[in-house]
Amino acid sequence: MSDLLRTDAAELSGLLAEKQLSARELTQASLEQIERVDSAVKAFLHVDAARALASAEAIDARRMAGEELGPLAGIPLAMKDIFTMTGAPTTCGSRILEGWVPPYNSTITDKVLAAGIVVLGKTNMDEFAMGSSTENSGYFTTHNPWDLDRIPGGSGGGSAAALAAFEAPLALGTDTGGSIRQPAAVTATVGVKPTYGATSRYGVVAMASSLDTPGPCARTVLDAALLHQVIAGWDPRDSTSINAAVPDVVAAAKHAEVKGLKIAVVRELGGDGYAPGVLQRFNEALAVLAELGAEITEVSCPNFDYALSAYYLIMPSEVSSNLARFDAMRYGLRVGDDGVNSVEDVMNLTRGAGFGAEVKRRIIIGTYALSSGYYDAYYGSAQKVRTLITQDFDAAFASADVLVSPTTPTTAFKIGERVDDPLAMYKADLCTIPSNLAGNCAISVPVGLSPDDGLPVGFQIMAPAMADDRLYRVGAALEQALTDRWGGRLLDQLVASPAGAYLNGGAR
Amino acid sequence: MSVELMEFEEAMATFDPVLGLEVHVELNTATKMFCGCANQFGDVPNSNTCPVCLGLPGSLPVVNGKAIESAIRIGLALGCDIAGWCRFARKNYFYPDMTKDFQTSQYDEPIAFNGLVELEVDGEIFAIEIERAHMEEDAGKLVHAGGSTGRIGDAEYSLVDYNRAGTPLIEIVTRPIRGTGAKAPAVAKAYVSYLRDLMRALGVSDVRMEQGSLRCDANVSLMPKGETELGLRTETKNVNSLRSIENALYYEIRRQAALLAAGGKVHQETRHWHEEGYTTAGRSKEEAEDYRYFPEPDLVPVAPSSEWVEQLRATLPEVPAVKRKRLQAAWGFADQEFADIVNADALELIQETVAAGALPSSARKWWLTELARRANEAGVELAQLPITPGQVAALQELVDAGTLNDKLARQVIDGVLAGEGDPAAVVAGRGLAVVSDDGALAAAVDRAIQANPDVAAKIGEGKVAAAGALIGAVMKEMRGQADAARVRELILARLG
């Protein structure tokens, strides 16, 4: 594999700035890698080679003309197919939006393009972001580059797989219950859920409005920080957007110091149901942090035990309302319009045909939870649990700078293993959900391969709302120490192994 | 199918009506409730739409600050308390004119609540309690096509224009209005008329019922006299004018009374008012729609500070009730005379006529008698007659100058209404001016005297009252174009 593909965005940035590398060359290399591996990985729903090359050339021309460009100008990026972008379809992994070309860009799309980033295409996802394995995509399943028989996580499995397969150095995702962090954990990449409201939701197709958080994905902490800097910031078109300065996450990633920092392990996010290999790597990572001078303690957040339940009430309720607009009237799929069927029939038939099983499940649950007579017991109660969880976080952060846990209880499970057991699937989000409910920020960094199955294990760091810089500081410190220990990145190990031979163009 | 109706008087002798009025006011802000599209009537279909009001995937609403301001001012003017903290809520239901298949509205946290409006109807004061006034957005406009009537029942398909989707609306809801008795229809009309005047005074809406910027849904139920438990109510929609409100309620009361008296039950349902003079049933409300309300997660709470509310309170214009008292005093009308003006919906018309130079009494005379009669005959509102206050004032001026008498003036009105132009133009065009040439009059007087020698003789003997017949004859010859008083003078002078 070309060294170019394995180089971090941070380093590529320098090469591009010094004109030792052109954006066109870099984009071309990425497109070739996609060509090489994506029939096996299937990370992309849509690749826009012509547009990507044209953008890259335009960046090169501007740089040649002496223009001062941003640090990520010319760097390729894989975009989760939930962000609207004109000129190509945005499908959210659903058949109901097959072929829909939005007439507008999301705010983040605009920011990414303004930064000179080259969008290679749109990545696969669980339909409307509902899932933890990308098996719910209406199109096809994405495969984990570490083991093509396994899931890449979800709902943003496409973006994480694209990074792990070296198809792009940067990717975008959204995290509603762990959809950025959990795929990062099972693919040995870095994924960040910023503070809710730090990144604009305008133009990001809504799943659960009060939980959805767009965020950066990359192979290193610093790369994620560079992307975070580009996409975060107040947006007047999003009423829930935070009107405050973006913390200097890039500086924090470079100042990777944890001496004296108070790190608390959340007692409830561990124990039964967590794979031994995952817990082992988690504890080893804690030991590393302790060696680096951090103070490790434990904290109890008892209401976290109710987080999954509260989430699987609040989220479907908002989903049932957000997805009502897909009614065959103004865009998207229309089924059954034969001149005889009524509009009610056409809506029913279209949604019956266009939505997958998980989406239907969640819409029905949400419809039930909001219906009169049930609101107080379900949705109303869940919103109260949300308050209790926030209180638990507040109490915990009063005596700790960050909280930590495994990102997800197990390593990547096999494709097909949990599709028939929704509850088992939901448990993948146990550790990630609390931060979505409370709105604070969290990151997943790779901390090793499980001794049980050789698959990646992710370590989650959580920080208070607006303290996103802490994630990068602690994450970078841990990453640096571990990379030193390993003599390289985990993903380099994949490339060097037989299982990763296909990434180099070898047989798989 | 003929519908049984009880005589209104009998219905009112047997039952007590209870009213509930829901009025929607379309705000006249420059932009829509949640996006920057122009809030404008009549443009090319789907030309004032954007990702937000179209509800495109990924779009998000942002509240129009001016709409909040208008909502607060409306609430204050209705005597409401203003919420210190409130939220928007989603009202979830599917319909092709709803871009998101939910309406962003307010549920259990309206911005204004607990208000009071006092109305005077035929000398009786009614206190209408306002339960709430809340903010919401309008839906798109549906046109039903392919069938023969243009109505939804036999349409083959429909066409939707979303220009109106997202327009800011304020919904004002009364508590059940009891104790109106036979005046119920009149009270309902007076209430909506009052709201209309109020919105005009506040400058927050065009409030034109025929354009839909003021809408009323009229609810009514009947209780057997003396009972207190509310009966089942119907909600009548498509009442597009003040007169329709009155007529629709009048009809519904008669219909419900007949039904109940025959031992039947009133269906809790929505009914549609037809201008021909009856209501028909719409979709039954037996199984009430479950709207699954929950707080709108894409918007943050609205918490107007008490400073802001007080600032807005200071900008309130003269409340209609106060304005009416002032005008009544200025014009010198007795209570009943003034009440007639209000009931005839002629207050502004008279105000403008007076401003154009007429005396209040003259203005009142024309609008409430001659013009009111014409409006009734044509089945339109006074304001819809093709004659302006300025023209009425001009007409009175002609009468004052002696150019016209009352009878001729009525002919001039015919001309103005027929589109022949201003009063002066009609007078010229039809040659209606009073003949002021004494010579011509004298000649006509002579001819009348000659034709009626007995009458002339009586007058000569001092029976002055007999002059009437001669005056009549002269007026007939002059085709009314003479000043009767002058004719009388000439006759008496002639005959001694």
Added chain:
Amino acid sequence: MALTAKEVARLGELARIRLTDSELEQLAPQLDVILTAVARVSEVAATDVPPTSHAMALINVFREDVVQPSLTPEAVLAGAPSVGDGRFRVPRILGEEA
């Protein structure tokens, strides 16, 4: 609280999703399991706990009442399943008077 296939069908109607018989058979027990699991939120949701509807305590986010450019009708109608006379054409609507 057993959720029957009939109730699921009713919820499907409310959500405008036509569910097949086999879907109904599959969904009902699945939903039942999920709802039983999530029902435990009422165990801990005491009456004196205030509900949270927004993670961040923002209030009063307003915009100026100034007209912004709209989309063109062409752009608006571009993705429409069916168009008539510059408007979205939709199948016939049953029932109540508009």
